Each structure stands twice: as C-alpha cells, then as structure tokens.
Amino acid sequence: MTLCFDQDVVDLARSVVGARLLVRGVGGTVLETEAYGRDDPASHSFRGPTARNAAMFGPPGTVYVYLSYGCHLCLNLVGRPGEAVLIRALLPEVGLAEMVARRGTDRQIASGPGRLGQALAISLSDSGKRFGGGEFALETGSPAPELLVGPRIGISKAAERPWRFGLAGASGLSRPFPEQSRLPARGR
DNA sequence: CTCTAGATAAACT
DNA sequence: GTTTATCTAGAGT
Structure with missing residues (x-):
C-alpha cells in the first residue's frame, strides 16, 4: 500500500514505522522514526530555508539527506x-549481503541513523530526490503495527517532545524506549 | 557500563 | 574565525 506524504509530520512519522523501505533495491522494514516540525527548535528548518535544508522545503515525498x-x-x-x-533504524531484509559489506560488520547493520545511511549507501546527492517507485521506495504494511513512543535522541532543543516512534517488540532499535511505553492503539 | 576522539558542512559571531 | 551538529566506534573502567 502506498503512503500519503501530505499529512501532519507526527502522523507521517507513525505511518512510516513498519513500512518497507528500499533504496536502489536494498533495505527492509522501518523500525524507528522521529518527527521534525516546521516550528520546532530542533528541526533544521526552524530558521527557514538555507542551502543545507533546501530539500526540506520541497514537495511532500522529497528525500532530505x-x-x-x-x-x-x-x-x-x-x-x-x-x-x-x-x-x-531498519530491519535489514533485502540485499542483506550488500548492507553487511557496506557496513563491514553483520551486527547493528542499520540500528541508528548513521549506520542506516551507510548500509543503504546514502549520499548528499540523494537529497532532493523523491520517494516513489524509483531509487527510493516506501510501502506501508497492511496491519498497522503497535508503536512505542518517546523523546527524540541527540537533540538539545525541544528534547521533551515525544516525537520518536518505534516498532513494539522489535530488536534492532537504535536505543531502547523509556519503560517500553506503548502508544495506545487508538489514534492510528 | 562510561568516556572520548573523530571528521566536516553550515550556521553563527 | 569559531561553534555546533537528528552520531559512531573503540578504548577504558
């Protein structure tokens, strides 16, 4: 099932958990996401468009690296x-050998944003491309998974916003969630 | 488990 | 010119 990118970013972040991500034919199931808003001090877009964050102001479905x-x-x-x-974070499923080779290890292949970027061979020149049927494909699974929620990682501003989401019960998260806080099934 | 170095683009003063 | 940053690997306790 295809995903609607034109929705509130927090809802979008929740929808992406459990989806299948393929970058140039390699990838797997998304285990963990974080939302970054427009009026969000932690977001690169907070101070308006710049050379670095230009892709964040592209149409819904744009790739930002x-x-x-x-x-x-x-x-x-x-x-x-x-x-x-x-x-x-990603559960490596498709093109596993390639991801292991890129990472140089078979553990923590895509458990963390930097590791994921390395496993999928992301580059700065991918920024501005589009999620769709081409190099970057994203498909939601049918059953909406149960989610964990918690504060975002590694930020210094607006750190209290609970905008990090994870797949409940998954191994391979970049870090555990506080007290395994499940999001009520209602609301998704 | 905690701590630290690393490496670089872009924003900031 | 200086500081920060959506982090990670490796070494040390």
Whole structure:
C-alpha cells in the first residue's frame, strides 16, 4: 500500500514505522522514526530555508539527506513544507549481503541513523530526490503495527517532545524506549 | 557500563 | 574565525 506524504509530520512519522523501505533495491522494514516540525527548535528548518535544508522545503515525498557530525549521512522523508521524518533504524531484509559489506560488520547493520545511511549507501546527492517507485521506495504494511513512543535522541532543543516512534517488540532499535511505553492503539 | 576522539558542512559571531 | 551538529566506534573502567 502506498503512503500519503501530505499529512501532519507526527502522523507521517507513525505511518512510516513498519513500512518497507528500499533504496536502489536494498533495505527492509522501518523500525524507528522521529518527527521534525516546521516550528520546532530542533528541526533544521526552524530558521527557514538555507542551502543545507533546501530539500526540506520541497514537495511532500522529497528525500532530505544531511551530514551529521562530519561523518554520518542521515536519511529523512519530507512531509509538508519544512517538516521531515528522520529514519533511524531498519530491519535489514533485502540485499542483506550488500548492507553487511557496506557496513563491514553483520551486527547493528542499520540500528541508528548513521549506520542506516551507510548500509543503504546514502549520499548528499540523494537529497532532493523523491520517494516513489524509483531509487527510493516506501510501502506501508497492511496491519498497522503497535508503536512505542518517546523523546527524540541527540537533540538539545525541544528534547521533551515525544516525537520518536518505534516498532513494539522489535530488536534492532537504535536505543531502547523509556519503560517500553506503548502508544495506545487508538489514534492510528 | 562510561568516556572520548573523530571528521566536516553550515550556521553563527 | 569559531561553534555546533537528528552520531559512531573503540578504548577504558
């Protein structure tokens, strides 16, 4: 089932958990996401468009890639203008051998945004491309999975917003969620 | 488990 | 010119 990218970024972040992500034919099930809003001090879009965040202001479904800490490429899905979903962890399923080779290890292949970027061979030049049937494919599964929710990782501003979502019961999350806080099934 | 170094683009002063 | 950043691997306790 195809995903509607034109929705509130928090709803979008929840919809993406459990979806199947394929980048150039390699990928798996999304285990963990975070939402970044337009009026969100933690978001790259907070101070308006710049050269770096231009893709965040592209149409819904745009790919946004940025370089973190000088060495990690992180993959985001743009929703409405200035809003994006950071994809933080993946269950490696398709093209496993290729991902292992890129990572140089068979553990923690895509458990964390930087590791995921490496496993999927993301590059800065992917920023501005589109999620669709081409290089970047994203398909939701039929049963809406049960979700975990918690505060976002590694940010210093608006750290209290519970905008991190994970697949309940999954192994391979970048970090555990606080007290395994399940999101009520209602609301999704 | 905690701590630290690393590596670089872009924003900031 | 300086600081920060949606992080990770590896070493140390």
